[in-house]
Amino acid sequence: MDLHLTDKVVVVTGASRGIGLAIARAFAHEGARVIAGARRPGPELDALHASHGLVPVAGDLSRTEGVDALVATALDRFGRIDVLVNNVGQVVPRLGGFLSVTDEEWLTTLNINLLSAVRATRAALPALLETGGTIVTISSVNAFLPDPGVIDYTASKAALTNFSKALSKEVAAKGVRVNTIAPGPVTTDIWVGEGGIGDTLANALGVDRDTAVQQAVEGIGGIATGRFTRPDEVADLALMLASDRSGNITGADFTIDGGLVKTL
Numbered sequence: 001m002d003l004h005l006t007d008k009v010v011v012v013t014g015a016s017r018g019i020g021l022a023i024a025r026a027f028a029h030e031g032a033r034v035i036a037g038a039r040r041p042g043p044e045l046d047a048l049h050a051s052h053g054l055v056p057v058a059g060d061l062s063r064t065e066g067v068d069a070l071v072a073t074a075l076d077r078f079g080r081i082d083v084l085v086n087n088v089g090q091v092v093p094r095l096g097g098f099l100s101v102t103d104e105e106w107l108t109t110l111n112i113n114l115l116s117a118v119r120a121t122r123a124a125l126p127a128l129l130e131t132g133g134t135i136v137t138i139s140s141v142n143a144f145l146p147d148p149g150v151i152d153y154t155a156s157k158a159a160l161t162n163f164s165k166a167l168s169k170e171v172a173a174k175g176v177r178v179n180t181i182a183p184g185p186v187t188t189d190i191w192v193g194e195g196g197i198g199d200t201l202a203n204a205l206g207v208d209r210d211t212a213v214q215q216a217v218e219g220i221g222g223i224a225t226g227r228f229t230r231p232d233e234v235a236d237l238a239l240m241l242a243s244d245r246s247g248n249i250t251g252a253d254f255t256i257d258g259g260l261v262k263t264l
Contacts, residue, residue: 003243006031009078010242011070013061013120014088016042018188019138022231023085023238028052030239033078037061037070061088062112064119071123081127083242086117086137091153091190093200098151106152113156118163125176132175136241137164138234139180141257147220161253168251177250179241184257185217187228217260224259 010027014020016038024036025048034054036045041056048054057073059066074081090112094101117137128135142154143161161180168178191197191213201212217223237256240246255261 001245003030003239003245005239005243008032008082008242009035009074009080010083010085011035011037011074011081011120011124012085012087013037013067013070013116015056016040016045018190019183019186019231019234020085020087021045022235023087024048024054026232026235026239027083027085027242028054032083035070035074035077037066061120062116067116067119067123071120071127074124075127080131081124082131082133084120084124084128084133084135085238085242086120086135088116088120089113089138089140091150091197093149093197094151095149095200095204098148101152109152109156110159113153114159114163117160121167125171128176129171129174133177134242135164135167135176135178136238137178137180138238139164139182139253141182141184141255141261143180143182143253145220145261165251165253172250177241177247179250180253181234181237181241182253182255182257183229183234184223184255184260185213185228186234187230191228221260221262223257227258229256229258 010032012020012024015024015036021044024034028034028048036054037057039060041058045056049056057070059069061067139161140157143157146154164178164180185191189196198209198213201216202209205212234256237254
């Protein structure tokens with residue numbers, strides 16, 4: 001199926017690894033002109049620059065200056081923006097419970113998971129209104145599957161999904177679509193990499209990483225398919241939502257979790 005993404009100008013935040021890297025790569029392979037923002041772009045984005053013309057942009061996307069520079073690069077290079085993918089995010093297990101989470105930690109989580117997307121959307125929206133563009137934001141199943149072990153993360157993702165839904169109602173009549181994706185656990189460094197959630201839980205429980213991850217998943221109900229989602233599977237969904245093949249879909253949230261969430 002032709003997704004009609006050739007030469008579309010796509011801005012991706014948090015693009016150096018995990019889901020963001022998979023999304024940046026997928027758009028590049030579809031022939032889009034990708035501007036990929038990250039604190040440290042890294043060799044994978046450099047390789048995509050060489051092979052597909054992807055434009056890596058280094059910057060702190062948790063700050064207004066970093067987001068503004070990313071959007072300005074897209075407009076300077078290509079003169080327009082067709083798609084914004086908000087992917088910046090962070091999760092820290094709160095093994096000490098709610099009372100262990102400080103104000104500073106709450107503010108950091110909200111800044112990275114919510115306000116980074118708010119700022120990127122604010123910066124890119126004028127250009128998206130000109131092109132009738134699309135915003136795809138990576139949220140989480142924790143937006144509606146509260147988990148006390150990541151209490152600040154789950155609150156921030158609920159706010160992110162709500163923000164996106166509210167914005168969709170404002171801009172739909174102006175030709176801009178806004179949708180969210182809610183992944184469950186994904187095989188990225190956040191879960192299975194060195195120093196990730198798996199290692200944090202393993203150290204606390206006194207078991208190996210695989211056992212810790214398995215216990216964590218079982219503790220939130222288990223995954224029906226028996227495996228984590230792959231980053232490229234999330235990327236494929238992002239491509240479809242960005243494409244005019246889904247031209248009448250807006251204000252929607254799409255779960256991709258292998259059947260983790262058992263409720264309607």
